[in-house]
Amino acid sequence: MPEHNNESLERKLKDLETRYSKLATSSSTGDSDEIDLRELWRAIWQGKWIIIGVTFLFTAASVVYAFTLPNEYKSTAILAPASQNSSAGGLAKLAGQFGGLASLAGINLSGAGGEDKSVIAMEIIKTWGFLEDYIRENNIEAEVFAAKGWDRKTNKIIFDEGIYDTESKKWVREVASSKGETAMPNSWELYEKFKDRVRISQDKNSGLVKLSVEYYSPYMAKEWVDKLVLAINGHIQTQDKAEAKKSIEYLNKKINETNIAGMQAVFYQLIEEQTKTLMLAEVSDEYVFKTISPAKVAEEESKPKRALISVLGTILGGLFAMTFVLISYFRIDKKE
Secondary structure (H helix, E strand, O other): OHHHHHHHHHHHHHHHHHHHHHHHHHHHHHHHHHHHHHHHHHHHHHOHHHHHHHHHHHHHHHHHHHHHOOOEEEEEEEEEEOOOHHHHHHHHHHHHHHHHHHHHOOOOOOOOOOOOHHHHHHHHOOOHHHHHHHHHHHOOHHHHHOEEEEEOOOOEEEEOOOOEEOOOOEEOOOOOHHHOOOOOOOHHHHHHHHHOOEEEEEOOOOOOEEEEEEEOOHHHHHHHHHHHHHHHHHHHHHHHHHHHHHHHHHHHHHHHHOOOHHHHHHHHHHHHHHHHHHHHHHHOOOOOEEEEEOOOOOOOOOEOOHHHHHHHHHHHHHHHHHHHHHHHHHHHHHHO
């Protein structure tokens, strides 16, 4: 019995020792945290002049960098989708009346003319093919790819002479000819340069569309917006005219192939609706988008945000300096 009591007492003592050691460890950890915070502040205070100096250098560098960036100007036009519901309404009525008969002839009237041309146009204007055609048709390859600024006094674009020689009107950039590259930028390079300058969006509440271009010259930005509106209207207009003519030819052919009066009635009404579409495409200049507020020549630059660049440079410099000071301090402290 005494031996058993001794063993139980030893166990209890060991438990108490374990608990005490845990408490001591936790308290020492708290003290070390306090010491770490004090050491951290001491390290920052000792290196305050380094932090101030490096931060000042970063601020000065960011300010200089911000002022070396060329100004860019944004020109914006507000557009409204052109109303083209007459043709779509007519085709919808035909689908309700003669959908069954038309399906016998292999013609699908469901959804005919029901697509939103403005939405289609907004997507097309962002595409590689459309923007490439726009650049080529307007001969603005050099302005898109080689420009680096704008001279306000002469109202002329400043080109990078290492890319494009303005006197000889030739591309002179260095390329790897072994890889099949040429001095003249290819289709993809032009698209990559130009796509970020064009912005188009639609307000969900009003349905109005904003088309904007950002460029070094405010005059050229305004000109490009106007030409983009004309180009997208003309693009959809040409497509619809071609489709209408093709449909009319097909329907005339079907009329000659059938003797069923009901089918002929459907075909004649379809030809009438397609003729309306063709006439609308022929006479309407603002086929998809109507200009509500035309683009203006911007008076103030939209880019670069020089104040923001300077603030970010200051913050980055301060963080870099503090990190350097802390690492240096604790390395020296470890060696000692």
